[in-house]
Amino acid sequence: MAVPERYDAIVLGAGAAGLMCAATAGQRGRRVLLLDHAEAPGKKILISGGGRCNFTNREAPAERFLSANPHFAKSALSRYRPEDFIALVDSHRIAWHEKTLGQLFCDGSARQIVAMLLAECDRAAGAGGAVTHSLGAAARLVEHADGRFRIAFGSRSAEAPALVIATGGPSIPKMGATGFAYDLARRFGLKVVEPRPALVPLTLGPEEAMFRTLSGVATPVEARCGKARFREAALFTHKGLSGPAILQLSSYWRPGAGIEIDLLPDEAAGWLRACKAEQPRAHLKTVLGHRLPARLAEVLAERLDLAGDLGNLANRKLDAAERRLAGWPFAPTGTEGFAKAEVTAGGIATAGLSSKTMEARHLPGLFCIGEAVDVTGWLGGYNFQWAWASGRAAAAAL
Structure with missing residues (x-):
């Protein structure tokens, strides 16, 4: 190994969490090496939110994060809140807007967020610190001895008393x-909760192939799996189900479990009887077509197999159809995997980490942050907020 460069901390991963951690530590006067095998920083930031980066959510309570320990995220999230990141964005004069459900996006480009974080890294010099970037060179050796971490990358090597693991999970492998x-x-003695794709489309089997013919059709629904329920749009795909409601539900779904979808969440109980009274000569496909996309209405009417005028149908049959539409069962065969997953659920077990500092309990100087950790947020800016909060928490202890 070459003569090592010496730093106060080495941050592995120049994504959202790593950039925030490095910038914050540098501004605390620390000399930080920020290392990533990618040629450019923040690659997942750049593609997020359709290129506009859903950088946080107005509200990010710990209840909207999944983990084997649901309390773990509370400390970091309470100490760096969405309004704190919004203030940072405002200080860089980045225009933003709010979409549905508290989701905040750049008016311009996600590149503005990456540029902001890099500018924050540069500010370290004014505080007596420094953030040194090394991109395009993967870590090929990581060791720990005598209270110091040593790392080799490319033709260089470095050492520091602190190492931060911020390399994320395996979701979107095409991004590296x-x-x-x-x-x-x-390798350093921490346990890992089995990683799995999250915020990912669900696949359907051959018996539900009729729904796959609806590829491209979307409609507002309430999707349910166990106690989890999300009211947003669902999208039918050539492989199964997607859209915000389904992506949210996928984080809670487990292989073998079924899901239910209320296809008409705005309709009150008894609406089909009311239609019968008001339009006795109407057909089910017609009344469904007034409330749903035409192709979906046609498929549902065919599945429900209620032919003829509503006025000639028994109320019990209408009630049964209404119940089916309010809880249409699907049996997903799986997900579209890490290739299409926005994030990874599971990861480095929180039991071995301090919730205040993100430091390994048994190995001082080792920190784990961001998506690499077993903390996964809902769709809508939550995972970025966890990246900012966990990155800040670790930096405060470096």
Whole structure:
């Protein structure tokens, strides 16, 4: 190994969490090496939100994050809140707007968020610190001895008393994502909760092929799996189900479980009887077509198999159809995997980490932040808020 460069901390991963951690530590006067195998920083930031980066949510309570320990995220999230990041965005004069459900996006480009974080790294010099970037060179050796971490990358090497694992999870492998964080964590004695794709489309089997003919059709629904329920749009695809409601539900779904979808969540109980009274000569496909996309209405009417005028149908049959539409069962065969997953659920077990500092309990100087950790937020800016909050929490302890 070459003569090592010396730093106060080495941050592995120049994504959202790593950039925030490095910038914050640098502004605290620390000399930080920020290392990433990618040629450019913040690659997932750049593609997020359709290129406009859903950088946070107005509200980010811990209840909207999944983890084997649902209390773990509370400390970091309470100490760096959405309004704190909004203030940072405003200080860089980045225009933004709010979409549905508290989701905040750049008016311009996600590149503005990456540029902001890099500018924050540069500010370290004014505080007596420094953030040194090394991009395009993967870590090929990571060791710990005598209270220091040593790392080799390219033709260089470095050492520091602190190492921050911020390399994320394996979601979106085409962006270079891997399970490197888990391998490294295990090597240093940390356990890993089985990683799985989250915020990901669900697939359907051959018996539900009729719905796959609806590819491209979307409609507002309430999707349910166990106690989890989300009221947003669902999208039928050539493989199964997607859209915000389904992506949200996918984080709670487990193989073998069924889901239910209320296809008409705005309709009150008894609406089909009311239609019968008001339009006795109407057909089910017609009344459904007034409330749903035409292609979907046609498929549902065919599945429900209620032919003829509503006025000639028994109320019990209408009630049964109404119940089916309010809780249409689907049996997903799986997901579209890490290739289409927006994030990874599971990851480095929180039991081995301090919720205040993100530091490994058994190995001082080792920190784990962001998506690499077993904390997964809802769709809508929550995972970025966890990246900012966990990155700040670790930096405060470096």
